[in-house]
Amino acid sequence: MLDTQTIQIQKTTESRLSAVDFANLDFGAVFSDHMLVIDYANGEWQTPTIVPFADFKLSPANPALHYGQAIFEGLKAYKNEQSEISVFRPVANLDRLNISAERLCMPTLPEELFMQGLTELLRLDADWIPSAPGSALYIRPFMFGTGEFLGVRPATEYRFAIITCPVNAYYSAPLRVKVEETYVRAVEGGFGFAKAAGNYAGSLLPAKKAFEAGYHQLLWTDGKTHEYFEESGTMNLMFVINDTLLTPALSTSILAGITRDSILQLAKDQGITVEERKVSVGEVMEAIQQGTLQEAFGCGTAAVISHIVTIGYQGQDYELPPVNTRKYSPQLAQVLDDIRTGKAPDTHNWMVQI
Incomplete structure (x- = not known):
């Protein structure tokens, strides 16, 4: 040094x-x-x-x-x-x-x-x-x-x-989000995985349109077919379906979030089933309709964990289970906060003392 x-x-x-x-x-x-x-x-x-x-x-x-x-x-x-x-x-x-x-x-x-x-x-x-x-x-x-x-x-x-x-706190209330099927945040082979200023500049107009329509953020989908989820506004995206934590697998169009990685590790520590793979819009919408989608949330440094309570898709709003009924994301958020503030053991050596 x-x-x-x-x-x-x-x-x-x-x-x-x-x-x-x-x-x-x-x-x-x-x-x-x-x-x-x-x-x-x-x-x-x-x-x-x-x-x-x-x-x-x-x-x-x-x-x-x-x-x-x-x-x-x-x-x-x-x-x-x-x-x-x-x-x-x-x-x-x-x-x-x-x-x-x-x-x-x-x-x-x-x-x-x-x-x-x-x-x-x-x-x-x-x-x-x-x-x-x-x-x-x-x-x-x-x-x-x-x-x-x-x-x-x-x-x-x-x-x-x-x-x-x-x-x-970055977000003071649970989020209403809209599935974006017109605009594209990033495509494979581009630099969506980089934390580059241009990625955020390109997101401003669709985010503004979503806000004017009554939503806080977007759910970005893939740039080729709009069939698969990628990110949520300025955050990585996670779902809980049938007690399994799902998140889109990393690619050249998805930012490798530090909070994302930390939450996945903590979930595994607690014995929660974790799947990193392609997560389709159809799969999630079907889970909402069948009542098997238990939670949805965004995660990132600024937001930490932000609960999603409404998903707008093709002109219709779908309500998700209330935050006070959720089991996994509040628990993961609390464990992460306890590690950061010294209230819980830092078993992964994430904290660097100054």
């Missing part, structure tokens, strides 16, 4: 912490005092810096603005009852960031550089980490091409940064 003296730290002269109402946080709208910045130039990563949260200066010819070389991640830091700080599976997020970087022809980030910078940033802004139930410090690492040129080719310079923000 890098010597901390190699990280240049410029502390803010005026903290904004006292002005924050931690009981009323809009997700992703309140940012901590500092950010980590590491530039890539001349074929190598430069000296990391931690500076006050502020705007970047960009050229109008910045290649990321024109050609989309931009990726990001999302993870969380927690405080336990002893006010100790830990981060949930940060190396897994770095691994996925580097997978995204390789797909978008960007440089990968060494683990030592990432962990050292993240550790110092969290130590500096430790007071920004909330401790109320359901809250956390959301961590947003991201990378984009820099420089100044117009031309369809990879940038030669990049900026990696981490910003953080205290957050409460």
Whole structure:
């Protein structure tokens, strides 16, 4: 690991912490005092810096603005009852960031550089980490091409940064979702598996149309036939049918969620039958009609586990079992939360103490 003296730290002269109402946080709208910045130039990563949260200066010819070389991640830091700080599976997020970087022809980030910078940033802004139930410090690492040129080719310079923000729950109520059969999030052979900015830009219009129709999110289907489920809005998707936990198998069009992987592992630990495979729309709709679909939910870093209570399909809404009757997802959510907050043993060594 890098010597901390190699990280240049410029502390803010005026903290904004006292002005924050931690009981009323809009997700992703309140940012901590500092950010980590590491530039890539001349074929190598430069000296990391931690500076006050502020705007970047960009050229109008910045290649990321024109050609989309931009990726990001999302993870969380927690405080336990002893006010100790830990981060949930940060190396897994770095691994996925580097997978995204390789797909978008960007440089990968060494683990030592990432962990050292993240550790110092969290130590500096430790007071920004909330401790109320359901809250956390959301961590947003991201990378984009820099420089100044117009031309369809990879940038030669990049900026990696981490910003953080205290957050409460992402979704405050169970979700009404709509099966999307017109628009496509990703196709096999594309970069749907990468956490790239362009994937989210393309989802905004169909999500807006769904919201205007009375739904919170979409259930994305495959790009060729619209016969198989892939994701749920910004989350991975899971169903419980006949006491079996089903989730679409990973592919080049589905993001490999860290929360998804964690929930599947916890389910196996508890003896729950798990199937990762193609899950068809027809199978799920038939299960709803036969009363064998017990639960449906999305899962992700921001949302954790979000219950789905209504599925709109071909002009008709189908109501799912009430949340208070569900057995598996509340139990899995509680176990995951207990591990993150230090109330349960971390048998998989997911938590990294800061």
